[in-house]
Amino acid sequence: MAKILWKAQKRLIKNSNLKNYELFVKKKYKFNAKGKYLNLLKWSINNPKNFWKSIWDYSEVLGIKKDKFLINPSLSKSKFLLGSKLNYAENLLSNVKNKKAITFISENGFRQVKTWKNIYQNTSKIVNFLNSINLKKKDRVAAYLPNISETVEFFLASSTIGTIWSSCSPDFGAQGVIERFSQINPKILIISDRYFYNGKQINVIKRLPEIISNIKSIKTVVVINYPGQKYLKIKKIKNIKIYKFSSIMKIKSKKINFKKFDFDHELAILYSSGTTGKPKCICHRTGGVLLQHLKEHKLHCEIKPGDNIFYFTTCGWMMWNWLISALSSKASIVLFDGSPFIPNYEYLFEIAEKEKITFFGTGAKYLDTLKNKKIEIIKKHNLQQLEIIASTGSPLVNESFEYVYKSIKNDVHLASISGGTDIVSCFVLGNPSLDVFSGEIQCAGLGMEVDIFNEKGKSIINKKGELVCKSSFPSKPLYFWNDKNFSKYKETYFKKFHNIWCHGDYSKKTINNGFIIYGRSDATLNAGGVRIGTAELYRVIENMDEILESLAVEHQLINDTEVILFIVLNNNIKLSNTLKDKIKLNIKNLLSPKHVPKKIFSVLEIPKTKSGKVVELLVKKIINGQKIENKEVLTNPDCLEEYLDIYRSLEKNA
Secondary structure, rough: OOEEEOOHHHHHHHHHHHHHHHHHHHHHHOOOOOOOOOOHHHHHOOOOOHHHHHHHHHHOOEEOOOOEEEEOHHHHHOOEOOOOOOOOHHHHHHOOOOOOEEEEOOOOOOOEEHHHHHHHHHHHHHHHHHHOOOOOOEEEEEEEOOHHHHHHHHHHHHHHHHHEEEOOOOOOOHHHHHHHOOOOOOOEEEEEOOOEEOOOEEEEEHHHHHHHHHOOOOEEEEEEEOOOOOOOOOOOOOOOEEHHHHHHHOOOOOOOOOOEEEEEOEEEEEEEEOOOOOOEEEEEEEHHHHHHHHHHHHHHOOOOOOEEEEEEEOOOOHHHHHHHHHHHHOOOOEEOOOOOOOOOHHHHHHHHHOOOOOOOEEEEHHHHHHHHHOOHHHHOOOOOOOOHHHHHHOOOHHHHHHHHHHHOOOOOOEEEEEEEOOOOOEEEEOOOOOOEEEEEOOOEOOOOOEEEEEEOOOOOOOEEEEEOOOOOOOOOOOOOOOHHHHHHHHHHOOOOOOOOOOOOOEEEEEEOOEEEEEEEEHHHHHHHHEEEEEEEHHHHOOOOOOOEEEEEEEEEEOOOEEEEEEEOOOOOOOOOHHHHHHHHHHHHOOOHHOOOEEEEEEEOOOOOOOOOEEOOOHHHHHHHHOOOOHHHHHHOOOHHHHHHHHHHHHHHHH
């Protein structure tokens, strides 16, 4: 039995959004969950029409609700709330008061606060500008921007007039941007002149000519000066109209006419990581995104009006979209742009203390780093206001769970969550009414029929298998851009099991009805016919004081495979034979003799995506002599040269 780290308090449960929602359902639909989450979960799955209508009503969504559904036997074809109309931006801007809406903080120390009134007025000005350049419904708006309040305002303006939003963060180089935006043919590009990262100022505007020359559909460019900075020099480009954001802010604001769009109207295009091929352009629907986020924020994350919500993210990652939607719960959001470790490792928690953050979201790798560096947040910072810490991006291991309670805050609700860009939300996540068990995600999300299948497509409990979803939900992708006959769509989610969404996570459902994610299914290690998730291996290895990070891949031999391990060492430690033997013994004793690595290499860096995920598949391709593409998806692409050198040495000594 897993260790209980946090017990849900009866007082908090009684006053929770989830309890209020349960009473709402009892009154309206005559269903009594009797205070048991599993009962409520079963009802939400068995009664999808009433459940999703109830989320609309309970959240007081602004719009025209129609009760027509098409629950199709084909999971991919089901439709929700047909005929309903709404405007996403209207629901996020309904709290038009002169109170704090967005706080922006840069790693260079610049801080800016905007009220709901400020945001509304600025959005109004941008709406007037977009209309003036004749943007029409479903035209694509491309944003190449840091995580600043102006990005949010442009997103709100885009959804106000029914154009389709798509964003990349400036840590993508020009090629990464071209690869993504060239697929969707945007008419306008919004770009910042620079951004700051790791103590350095990076010029972005100099990339503009290359982007424009490769994306011919762009006719208009808006340049935003980074907050607190004067404009960098902007060069003219033939046949392109370039506007400064400062000129748009001179437009007179007026009352916004929020036109209502269909529930399935395109809201935004997000991109897959592109680690295995060209990034997929995943188009998401307005109503599905809003309802799913409202459900998760209010019922699973206990977000209430006036709360201060933070997620460490860039606007090239789905958690940015998730964060922005918190405005619809009348919560205030805190945006941070830059390195989380500048000027020090605890800087984000300094912000949490100063801004009285109630919900703190981050990546598992960030918490792992603090743990490995033995940072004692609890001794230095008053986090009295902090109620929830959320973790995503990669599996959060037992030791990191325990680190949070020991070294950050001992009475916080730790919610490990997992989903993805594919659904711009979560399959499994937190729950304020349930206990937190070490290493476990608390539950499946309401309305999500999540299960674990073995290779034969049979449901299993307390055994490892594939995370699947057996019924439809409104935040599934509307479609992939330029995907004729839904062929890529079907190949991505429905290839493995007929009419069952297969998410690609190697997972286990526990006896507590929680979930453990062991890594991506396509990155599991299958040495000797025994399959394990890479997260299991990393947990054993990274718990050693000598090791900061690790990455493991299978190396294909003529008639066999072997596990190769790459490690980043702590504090100038050298990789000796003694340390190699220690690593192997730990893996043998704590995990599996079959997965003891045949070879161990010390490296300077582990390659990661822009969202902080370890990229096993690219390294696996390198080590097995396959061609690699899409280096642009990495935050540190130069580190791949070290892996290429290791591959060459393996080939030489074969």
